[in-house]
Amino acid sequence: MQASIAVSRDPAVQYLLRIGDTCLIHAQRTAEWSGHAPLPEEDIALSNMALDLIGQARAVLTRAGQLEAELGGSAHDEDQLAFLREERDFRNLTLAELPRGDFALTMLRNFALATFMKLLWTKLERSTDAELAGIAGKALKEARYHQEHAGGWVVRLGDGTAESAARMKAALDTLWPYFAEIFESDAIDEQAAATGLGPRWAELAADWREEFAAVLGAAGLALPADRAFRSTGKAGRHSEHLGYILAEMQHLQRAFPGGVW
């Protein structure tokens, strides 16, 4: 079996891993709908979006690996970072790894994440890291569409039949506690803000809340009350669900090191 790699603890690398890993794990969950979406057109749409997210993850992880080398560590490529890291070295939001649930839950999560990513990419377009700024320019267009697509569904289901409204409400109650983690700031955020690599994620909270509440309002739903619970995926402490994703995602590379298509 292929041994795991150790990744740089540098704050800039960690900041990039948070972005790249959130895209990667979100992509895995989104891709689970391939062949299972409620209609063929939506099946294609979700597969398209999963591939957008994979593309973003590839670009950001590649940059993270280059940065490791620039900082004097050993370089890692996108495949090593995706396939050879232990669960605790993944820095994605816990929100991204939660099981996909029903279509309402998937759409609400997609909307919440796309809204956040749109705001984040907008800021990252002005990153002092030219490579990251370039990635952001391309990813922003994708995130804007993801937000529009999922937002349409949140309204359609929330403001739909009694059954669809109940499911969207249930999805909101399930996911709400996990949104708070997105905007928790720590030393890694402070460092990124200080160097101009990217914003503190907390800076995006007000805009996110405004956009999220507007769509929720159109869907006939209200923002739930804030809770004290905080998930900790960004710090590498994950829910029980991530291990299963990684087992499925990594087993081929672990079993056949360096295998390519």
Add this chain to the structure above:
Amino acid sequence: MSPAVTPGTIPGPPAEPVGKPAPRNEWPLWEVFVRSKAGLDHKHCGSLHAADPQMALQLARDVYTRRQEGTSIWVVRSEQIVASDPGEKAAYFDPMADKVYRHPTFYELPKSLDHM
């Protein structure tokens, strides 16, 4: 006969539902037109089911333009399209077959206009 359309009138807003009510478990059908690049016409490229206009447009984008086929999309409710009756094809189109003089190929053009 095909449904009568008075010349000069435009069919009204979505007559909903046309004929018998659409079954509640089936979304309406939409025709998709894609313009491949600026200056060209929108071309019919297929159809899809969608619950509302926004969804029809988004699904058309995801299904019909995922390989860079388009720069603009139109979607139209299929039931809004008034089509000629295939049974009336002969009466509609055959009379034109022997009227070649309708093609502007019988005029002698001055040399200076040769490339019209």
